[in-house]
Amino acid sequence: ETTVTQSPASLSMAVGEKVSISCKTSTDIDDDMNWYQQKSGEAPKLLISEGNTLRPGVPSRFSSSGYGTDFVFTINNVLLGDEGIYYCQQSDNVPLTFGAGTKLELK
């Protein structure tokens, strides 16, 4: 089973700052990493899929990088509407596993 270690657990940022979230996997997953945003009371929303691919309709402020075992999710120029919990998920092998989440708060 691939373990996904996500950090930090929480962030408090000001509008306009840059956000970086790290996910490290216990096995090599190529670039089979997905990133989700979950707002309070809602289902998660897919932002970036395998191959660091930005999903249609997702602002280009969101991006990711990484291959193998180390991955980084970035939000440039963070906005108030970006508040929520961000999860990484590896889709290379079963069982699919998630990071524990990063709670993003805006000051």
Next chain:
Amino acid sequence: QVQLKESGPGLVQPSQTLSLTCTVSGFSLTSYHVHWVRQPPGKGLEWMGVMWSDGDTSYNSALKSRLSISRDTSKSQVFLKMSSLQTEDTATYYCAREDYGWDYWGQGVMVTVSS
């Protein structure tokens, strides 16, 4: 348009069996995989299992002895059954479609395990 909707009881007694239905529209179950995932209140996401588009299934080993996923393609429905429920199974249960990531999700159904 693509939609998924979970349905089932909001309250289940301990030791009983949970039955949930995911009704999909806008796509075929024979073309896309559908996953089940759950989220306890205030906690993270746990993958439960998947109905592959070819009709095969895979399960989280931690739940495998209690979990069964099936489907009815004619009704565009995927079913989840989990037995021997305990209070720690209290969670919001989601189904989601896979298309290089889980691109569409249901709104979720909150299930409380309590007597």
